Structure formats: structure tokens, C-alpha cells
Amino acid sequence: MTLRFRQPGVLPGFGLTLGFTLGYLGLLVLIPLAIAFLRVFQLSWDEFWQIVTAPRVVASYRLTFGAAFLAALVNSGFGLIVAWVLARYRFPGKRLVDALVDLPFALPTAVAGITLTMLYSGNGWIGQYLKSLGIKVAFTPLGVIVALVFISLPFVVRTVQPVLEDLEAEVEEAAASLGANRWQTFRRIIFPAIRPALLTGFTLAFARAIGEYGSVIFIAGNLPMVSEITPLLIVSKLEQYDYSGATAVAVVMLVISFVLLLLINLLQRWSRTRQV
Amino acid sequence: MHGSPNHNPVSTIATEPAIIRGSLIALALTFLTLFLFVPLVAVFYEALRKGVAVYTAAITDPYALDAIRLTLLSTAFAVPLNMLFGIAAAWAIAKFEFYGKSVLITLIDLPFAVSPVIAGLIYVLLFGAQGWLGPWLTEHDIKIIFAVPGIVLATVFVTVPFIARELIPLMQAQGIEEEEAALVLGASGWLTFWRITLPNIKWGLLYGVVLCTARAMGEFGAVSVVSGHIRGLTNTLPLHVEILYNEYQFAAAFACASLLTLLALVMLALKTLIERQTARQRQIPASEETP
Numbered sequence: 001m002t003l004r005f006r007q008p009g010v011l012p013g014f015g016l017t018l019g020f021t022l023g024y025l026g027l028l029v030l031i032p033l034a035i036a037f038l039r040v041f042q043l044s045w046d047e048f049w050q051i052v053t054a055p056r057v058v059a060s061y062r063l064t065f066g067a068a069f070l071a072a073l074v075n076s077g078f079g080l081i082v083a084w085v086l087a088r089y090r091f092p093g094k095r096l097v098d099a100l101v102d103l104p105f106a107l108p109t110a111v112a113g114i115t116l117t118m119l120y121s122g123n124g125w126i127g128q129y130l131k132s133l134g135i136k137v138a139f140t141p142l143g144v145i146v147a148l149v150f151i152s153l154p155f156v157v158r159t160v161q162p163v164l165e166d167l168e169a170e171v172e173e174a175a176a177s178l179g180a181n182r183w184q185t186f187r188r189i190i191f192p193a194i195r196p197a198l199l200t201g202f203t204l205a206f207a208r209a210i211g212e213y214g215s216v217i218f219i220a221g222n223l224p225m226v227s228e229i230t231p232l233l234i235v236s237k238l239e240q241y242d243y244s245g246a247t248a249v250a251v252v253m254l255v256i257s258f259v260l261l262l263l264i265n266l267l268q269r270w271s272r273t274r275q276v
Numbered sequence: 277m278h279g280s281p282n283h284n285p286v287s288t289i290a291t292e293p294a295i296i297r298g299s300l301i302a303l304a305l306t307f308l309t310l311f312l313f314v315p316l317v318a319v320f321y322e323a324l325r326k327g328v329a330v331y332t333a334a335i336t337d338p339y340a341l342d343a344i345r346l347t348l349l350s351t352a353f354a355v356p357l358n359m360l361f362g363i364a365a366a367w368a369i370a371k372f373e374f375y376g377k378s379v380l381i382t383l384i385d386l387p388f389a390v391s392p393v394i395a396g397l398i399y400v401l402l403f404g405a406q407g408w409l410g411p412w413l414t415e416h417d418i419k420i421i422f423a424v425p426g427i428v429l430a431t432v433f434v435t436v437p438f439i440a441r442e443l444i445p446l447m448q449a450q451g452i453e454e455e456e457a458a459l460v461l462g463a464s465g466w467l468t469f470w471r472i473t474l475p476n477i478k479w480g481l482l483y484g485v486v487l488c489t490a491r492a493m494g495e496f497g498a499v500s501v502v503s504g505h506i507r508g509l510t511n512t513l514p515l516h517v518e519i520l521y522n523e524y525q526f527a528a529a530f531a532c533a534s535l536l537t538l539l540a541l542v543m544l545a546l547k548t549l550i551e552r553q554t555a556r557q558r559q560i561p562a563s564e565e566t567p
Contacts (some may be wrong), residue, residue, distance in 0.1 A: 012458055012465035013373050018368040021380070024361045029386055032398035039401055078307040085304040089297055095304070099548040103312055105487070106540035106547075108494025110514040111533040114521050115315045118322060125314065150311050177543040182292055211391030214496035214514070218521070229394040235501060238397065250394045256528060259377055263428055265382055 023132045036254065039247045051248040058265035060230040061252075063141055067229075068209035072156075079156025080194075086157070087164035105151050106114030109214030113152055115217040120146060144229065147216045148209040155203035155208065163197040163271075164190075183201030203267060207260040210253070303367045319537045322530035325465030334520075334531035343516035343532075346424065347493055350512065352430040354492040355485060357432055362484060363441030367473075370447030371455070381444065387436045395433045396501025399426060427512060430498035435491050437482030446480040447473075479557070484548045490543040494536060 005030040030172035040048060051057070085091075086098050104112065120137040121128045130137055137143050167190065213231040220227040230253060291297070291423060305394040324331055365384060369377060387395065401407050403420040413420060420426045454476070474481075496514045503510045505519065513536055520529035 002529065009452070010459050011452055012459075013367060013469075014372050014374075017364040018372075018374070021361065021365040021368055025383055025436070028429075029436060030383070032402050032433075033386070033390070035401050036394070060281065078304070081300055082304045082308065085301050088291070089301055091301050097308065097385075099544055100312060100316075101308070102547065103540065103545055106490040106494070106532075106543045108496060108514045108517075108518050108536045110496045111319065111494070111540075112315065113321075113537050114517065114533060115319050116531060118526075119315060125318065126310065146311075150315070153311060157471050182296075207389055211389075211393070212497075213391065213393045213500075217516075222406065231391050231497065232389075234393050234397060238400065238501065241406075243404075244403065246397060247401060250397050252392075252454070253391055254394060257389040257391070261385060265378075273535055 032138070033254070036247055036250060039244065040251045043244055043248060048248050051245050052252050056224050056228070057230070057233060057249055059225045060228050060233045063144060063227065064210055064230040066275075067141060067144040067148055068152075068206050068212075069254075071145050071152055071209050072202050072206040074145070074149050075094060075152055075156050075205050076198060079201060079205075080160055080198060083157045083160040083164055087161050101157050102154050104151050109151060109212065110218070113147060113218035114216035116147055116150060116215065120219065138219055139227065141220075141227050143219040143221070144216050144227060147219045148212060151212050151215050152205035152209045155205040158196065158202065159197045159201035160194050163194050167193055196267060200267045200271055203260060203264050207257065207264065210260075211257065231234070279283050305445035318539070319530060319534050322526065323534035325530075326527040330527050331531045331534075334525075334528035335535060337528070339507050339511065340513075340516060340528075340532055342511045343511045344535075346427065346511065347459075349424070350428045351489060351492040353428045353433045354431045355488050358435050358439050358488055359481070359485060361436065362441075363477075363481070364445035365440045366447045366477075367469075369439055369444050370450075371452050379553070384437050384444075386514050392430075392434055392495065392497030393501055395498040396430050399429055399433075399502055421501040421502050422506065422510060424510065426502035427499050428509060430502045431492050431495050434495050434498050435488045438491060439481065442480045442484035443477055450476055479550055479554050483547065483554075486543050486546045486550065490540060493539055511536055 043051075082101065086094065086101075090178070117124075117138050119125050120143060122128065122131050122136070122138070123256070124138070126265055127137060135142070137146055171189055172185055175189050176182075180188065211231060213235070216229050220229060220232075222228050222232055230249060233255075234246045234250050237243075237249065278404055292300075298412070328427070365380075366435065367379065368374075400421055403409055403413060403426065405414065405421070407421075454472050455468050458472050463471070495512075496518075499512055500515060500518075503512070503515055505511060505515060507519070511519070513532060517529050517532045517536070520526075
């Protein structure tokens with residue numbers, strides 16, 4: 001019995017390219033990640049559990065995941081509107097706006113961090129108006145949400161926009177000629193078509209936001225139990241040479257990130273089958 | 277990629293009343309103004325607020341120049357290495373069928389899912405003084421953590437997927453017929469790659485390079501963990517911005533930040549140009565087919 005690993009063909013270079021790919025990924029990504037897990041196995045279960053459920057750590061999970069969730073939610077709402085406007089309407093400066101939506105992907109997070117802090121602090125351009133309304137943004141958990149909204153802004157726009165552009169106008173016209181009003185058409189026809197893309201964008205934004213460090217540390221104020229995010233907690237444990245503690249918390253985040261990555265893959269497969 | 281002009285004009289029954297259109301546009305622009313445009317303007321305003329002299333002094337400071345040099349160096353390592361990886365991975369994945377392919381594609385995406393801080397941490401665990409290879413490295417007087425190699429490694433890690441992710445779907449869509457034809461006609465494997473594959477993927481490759489460069493220059497979290505923040509030695513430009521900011525040298529911090537912002541805008545412009553180019557290329561064959 002012969003078990004073929006790959007289909008035969010005339011193209012050369014399979015062994016070379018696959019070998020290089022696996023070697024590169026293994027040395028750079030997989031082995032270093034595996035070592036983090038091995039390091040955690042040196043701890044007993046009780047030690048591990050105590051580190052990852054310490055009150056300060058739990059408070060940081062609550063902030064990190066809560067703020068990332070809210071930021072992804074804000075971006076789902078506004079991202080859908082931005083995608084809709086860019087895909088369907090004409091207005092002056094549209095091409096420039098379209099190009100600038102990707103700015104958070106290109107702008108270094110530290111730059112975003114210091115700029116947002118400056119704008120949203122008590123005497124900043126935006127912060128002074130919010131202050132008169134009694135809202136404090138910089139150096140509070142609200143500031144964390146603002147930073148995360150910025151860095152995850154393009155995801156929903158960029159996943160929903162192409163789907164909206166590809167939707168057939170005929171279907172909407174058919175709905176209208178059958179007596180549906182615009183809202184019914186949106187709710188029954190358009191929204192179901194963009195739902196997988198919207199969910200994918202939400203999950204991508206959420207996954208990106210929970211790992212974010214650079215922009216948040218400037219605006220958060222970094223008060224333990226109040227405005228300290230989990231990645232910062234890992235860094236401060238490292239700076240105190242608490243390698244096991246840092247690794248234990250990191251492994252918890254890694255496992256959650258892997259689950260999210262799996263979810264994103266499933267969602268994308270789902271949206272592909274929906275489009276066909 | 278997108279950016280194709282909307283060439284299916286939606287007829288009047290399948291659109292919204294003008295008032296709803298207007299308010300949606302206003303809502304979208306207000307949101308983008310608050311979160312994107314105002315910060316973009318503010319960087320340059322803050323950088324130039326204390327005058328041009330302060331600005332030029334900040335970006336020609338020896339420590340700033342060292343930081344710029346290190347940022348360029350780590351980008352110069354990360355982009356070609358990940359380009360080589362992207363081409364190899366896309367060739368293996370797009371041109372051949374084998375078991376475990378979807379697992380491999382997921383593994384390539386891993387660095388996107390990992391927090392940059394954790395990317396730095398795993399290299400500290402591997403190469404740091406208390407790490408697995410730490411004693412051996414100290415014995416041979418090799419410094420990786422708190423030194424330039426660590427910064428390069430961390431930058432390479434966070435940018436691994438960028439080029440591969442652009443090339444894999446592109447090469448999958450292009451199939452293998454053209455390469456097979458070249459090989460059957462007697463071209464060698466390398467010649468086929470240079471003459472057939474590379475010209476076919478050049479725009480996608482360039483697109484990936486632009487995204488990879490933007491990320492490599494701006495990386496903060498991963499680099500911060502392995503850097504040790506030694507001025508003049510292990511400080512990249514984003515880390516230099518942080519140090520200046522924490523020392524309340526706001527004008528200097530924003531001056532360096534404005535350099536990074538300019539680079540980001542250049543990358544966005546290049547990205548938009550490539551998108552226009554590929555959109556046009558897609559349209560030409562389509563219009564040739566219709567008589």
C-alpha cells in the first residue's frame with residue numbers, strides 16, 4: 001500500500017519550499033512558543049492557578065477583555081456605517097477617506113498612544129469638551145476603550161465593504177418591487193448577506209484589541225486593579241524578573257488567542273460558503 | 277483588495293431617501309474625524325508647535341539618529357526574510373496539494389494572534405540570561421536579548437504573515453497552467469519562477485512588502501520587551517518616542533512621532549496606488565473579452 005503525501009505533478013521545488021517554510025516557522029514561531037508552554041509545566045497546577053487567578057490579574061483580564069469587547073462593538077456599529085457609506089454613496093473626498101481608513105494599520109501604536117492621550121486629556125482638544133460634560137477619558141478605563149477603538153477601526157470596514165460592493169442590485173430591486181420598504185430590505189436581504197463578514201470583522205478587531213500594548217499604556221494611566229491591561233501586567237512581571245508569573249499569564253492569553261484564531265478561520269469558511 | 281469603483285448604480289427604488297443618506301455620511305465622517313483625522317493633524321501640530329528649530333533639533337539629535345538607524349536596520353532584516361518566506365510558503369501551498377495544508381495556513385497566521393508583548397517574552401525565555409539557551413550564550417559571549425539581534429528577531433516575528441498572506445490566495449487563484457507550460461517547453465524551474473511566476477505575483481508581492489514595512493517600522497510591544505531601552509544602542513524610533521514622552525519632552529516626542537506618521541502616510545499612499553493598479557489590471561482582460 002502506498003500512501004501519497006502529495007499529488008504528483010511536473011512542478012519542481014515542493015521539497016525545497018515546504019522544507020524552508022516549515023523550518024522558518026518552526027525556528028522563529030513554533031519552538032519559541034512551545035518553550036513558553038514548557039516553562040509553565042515546571043509550575044505545579046496549584047502554583048499556576050494561584051498566579052493566573054490573583055485578584056490583580058483577574059482585574060486585568062476584566063479590563064482587557066471588557067474594553068476589547070466594547071471597542072469591537074463600537075467598531076462594528078460605526079464600521080458598518082463607514083463601509084456602507086464608502087460602498088454605496090458618493091461624496092467629495094471619498095477616495096481620500098477610503099485610503100485613510102487604513103491609517104491605524106500603518107501608524108505605529110506608540111504614536112497613536114501619545115496622540116490620543118494628548119487629545120483626550122483634561123486640557124486636550126477633545127478632552128476639554130468632554131471634561132465640561134463631566135467625562136474623564138485619559139487615565140481611566142474609558143481611555144483604554146478609546147485607544148482600542150482606534151487600533152481596531154479598519155477591521156470591520158475592510159471585511160464588510162467588499163461584500164456590500166459585490167451585492168447584486170437586482171435582489172434589492174426585486175424586494176422593493178415586491179413591496180418591501182427600505183428597512184425591510186436591509187433587515188431581510190442585506191443584513192443576512194453581510195452578517196458573516198460583520199462577525200469576522202468583529203472577531204478580528206476583538207483579537208487584535210486584547211493583545212494591544214503600545215497605544216494603551218500611554219492613555220490608560222496603568223493603575224493596578226483599575227486601568228492595568230494584561231499585556232502590561234506581563235511586562236511588569238518580567239521587569240521584576242518574575243519569569244514564571246509572566247509566562248503563566250502569557251499562556252492564558254495565548255490559549256484564548258488560539259481559540260479566537262480558530263473561530264476566525266471557521267467564520268471565514270462560513271462566509272465563503274455563504275457567498276457562493 | 278478592493279477599491280474598485282462602484283460601477284453598478286443602484287436604481288432609485290433600491291436606495292435610501294436623501295435625508296438618510298446625508299445623515300449616514302455625516303455620522304461616518306464625524307466618527308472618522310474624531311478617531312482618525314483629528315489625531316493625524318494633532319501629531320504634526322504638536323510636533324511643530326514649538327517652532328521649526330526645536331523640530332529639527334529633535335530629529336537630528338544623535339540618539340534620535342541612532343534610533344532611526346536601528347529601525348531601518350531591523351526593517352531591512354524583517355522585510356527580505358519574510359519576503360523569502362512568503363514566496364516559499366505560497367509556492368508550496370498554492371502549487372501543490374498535500375495533507376495538513378489548512379493547518380499550515382493557520383500556523384502562518386499565528387503571529388497575528390499573539391500579543392506583541394508575548395512575542396517579546398518568548399524570546400526572553402529562549403535567549404535571556406535565565407532562558408533555555410542563556411547559559412550557553414553567556415559562555416560564548418553572545419548577546420541577543422537587550423541587544424540588536426533580539427530587536428531584529430522580535431521584528432521578524434511580528435511581521436511573518438504579512439507577505440505570505442497576500443501571496444497565498446493570489447497564487448492559488450492563478451493556478452499552475454502557465455508554469456506547467458513553461459516546464460513542458462523545456463524551461464528550468466528557476467527560469468520558470470523568474471519569467472512566469474514572479475511577473476504574475478509582482479503587485480501582490482509589492483503590496484505585502486508595503487504592509488510588512490509599515491508594521492516592521494512601527495513595532496513597539498515586542499521590541500520594547502527585548503530591548504532594555506539602552507539609548508544609542510537598542511532604541512528604535514518608536515521606543516525613542518516613548519522615552520522622550522515619559523521625560524515630558526513633548527515637542528521632541530511628537531517630532532519623532534511625526535517622522536513615523538509621515539512614513540505611515542507614504543505606505544498608505546503606496547498601498548492605495550497598488551490597489552488602483554491591480555483593480556485596473558483586473559478590468560482590462562474583462563473588457564477585452566466582450567466584443
